[in-house]
Amino acid sequence: MLTERQKKLLKLIVGEHIKSAKPVSSKLICKTLKCSSATVRSEMATLEEIGLLEKTHTSSGRIPSEQGYRYYVDNLMNPKEISGEDMLKLQIIFNNQQLQLSDCITKSLQLIADMTNYTTIVLGNASHENRLKEINVVPIDNKQMIIIVVTDKGHVEHKTIEFENVSLDEIKKIISLINELIVGTPIDEISSKLEYEIKPIIGRYVKEHEIVYNTIYNVFKDFSSKNVNIVGKNNILKQPEFNNIDKVKNIFTKLDEEDIMKKIDYIEDIEDIEENNKNIKVYIGKESNIDDDMTIVKTKYHTSKEEGTIAIVGPKRMDYDRVVSLLEYIKSNLEN
């Protein structure tokens, strides 16, 4: 267990390092802690032994270690009220009755990316949460039509289909068949249902059914891959720890791999220690799976209409208090 003074010290060091991005010296701290720099140094040495602080070289000041941030986040952080200015801007978005839920999310996370200079991510509705509501067909000319798929949560996907030897009527027949048979099915179960229940039937009705079938199949496949939205990626370039092209290249590549992004959604409950923070999870450094110097702060929101994950990604040295409180604020606003 840490003494009160040690906690206070760690907190100060985290705070200072977040501000300055530089190692924190004993001299800087001793004024606030009301004791000599020598005392601070010996406390620092203790904290380093425990593993909460690190040095960049023998005679440097201290920076928080990954464990140090962990401790800070789990025990010391007190998410401050978000500033009046921040709240005002967000309220403008949430109070705008014109806006749809999904627009609210997008806009507020865009705003947060701007305000904080971090990167925000929205992972949309999981496809297993969406059920097929309706399939629609719009003929464009006598060779093309658009197939539009709508789910009960309001997601829409579409695809143009080109046909040569199939008549519009035949296609409409297929569509109405599908509408009859699989409306209400969760999106991610549709593939198999299509394959085993619909395909055999289509075969009976339509000669050139492969094309139609494939197109519809593809529309559904797109659902699962189209729900990641990353805002403010360029903000990463503003952080001093990412002033190295190779590092940036690596991070950007990771962020582009959708799989990695989805992993964010699932790497969870590894440790449930952080439950205290109203379901806001913090993945620090290595835990982020992106870069040792990055942190992901994420939460899930659940509304009657939909659910999803929102996350803020930034340097390990991020303003946890602010980020967590912003995320809490948004989450609670979304859920009401």
Added chain:
Amino acid sequence: MLTERQKKLLKLIVGEHIKSAKPVSSKLICKTLKCSSATVRSEMATLEEIGLLEKTHTSSGRIPSEQGYRYYVDNLMNPKEISGEDMLKLQIIFNNQQLQLSDCITKSLQLIADMTNYTTIVLGNASHENRLKEINVVPIDNKQMIIIVVTDKGHVEHKTIEFENVSLDEIKKIISLINELIVGTPIDEISSKLEYEIKPIIGRYVKEHEIVYNTIYNVFKDFSSKNVNIVGKNNILKQPEFNNIDKVKNIFTKLDEEDIMKKIDYIEDIEDIEENNKNIKVYIGKESNIDDDMTIVKTKYHTSKEEGTIAIVGPKRMDYDRVVSLLEYIKSNLEN
């Protein structure tokens, strides 16, 4: 006018610099040019005087100036046949009958970004080319519905609408009214038509017409902003000239500003000299409006169904021959 040897020299220097990214020395060239390095040097001095070559410092080798690249592109380049391997990969895409035109474009430009390590951009259908085909409504539950707009070129946009005091029937009435009155109108004229022709009529039918009207209005507004697609942005990080975070930050920011991207589409016919290259335009360095070290190579494609702009963006020191021939190849494939 340049002598034959000068042309050959410039061509060699451009070629070498593109390969190595370093200033080209007289020694390197003299073997190929079959004369002494002293001769090369004096020719180089002449070309520098004309403004086609530059030095990075007093005693460095030469690099092509912006004008030098210009001269090369306009007069010396001979787009070689694209390599068998490249062609094979592209043909797989173009021969895939399953793929829709727009998918072909996306996939082939994705491929080109991978092959060349440059960045590719697709500017979709200009909204003035699209006319309204049909508006569709799908009710989700008793408080929400989705409005889906389809154009005659096959573009689709949608928006969820939430309503409190409006009945589904009333909305359907409005939609069918719109379908009657403005189907066939170019998308970018719809706003004004909505404002002056439809709005007054809606007012008569529906009490809470503002919400419905605004939503529909927004759907159309989205059309104009949703047709830019950038692929392979991270490739910029691979080029040695962009190993500077500030430069990268600037470029990425520019690429994100949609306005700038649209400018690409319009900064044209400034000079019509390059007409020889089958309508492929090359904007070198400053001309690119992105960064002095970048070049944009772009072309427009026109098919019976749609038209758009495709562009390859990379360092000024890009492989013009290859890029231009790839672009020509894609353009001609798309148009058939």
Added chain:
DNA sequence: TCCTAGCACTTCTTTTTCTCAAGTGCTAAC
């Protein structure tokens, strides 16, 4: 037992100096 002043020591950072390699420009001769 805890705190602190003082000082030796370490490491990074910055600046300076040196040297080397790679090129060029110029001149004189072919």
Added chain:
DNA sequence: GTTAGCACTTGAGAAAAAGAAGTGCTAGGA
């Protein structure tokens, strides 16, 4: 017009020097 030769310039890199910022440790005091 071409070329060999040589002086000169510059950048890149290594090495040395000086300075700044901090730490760790020790010994004395509360």
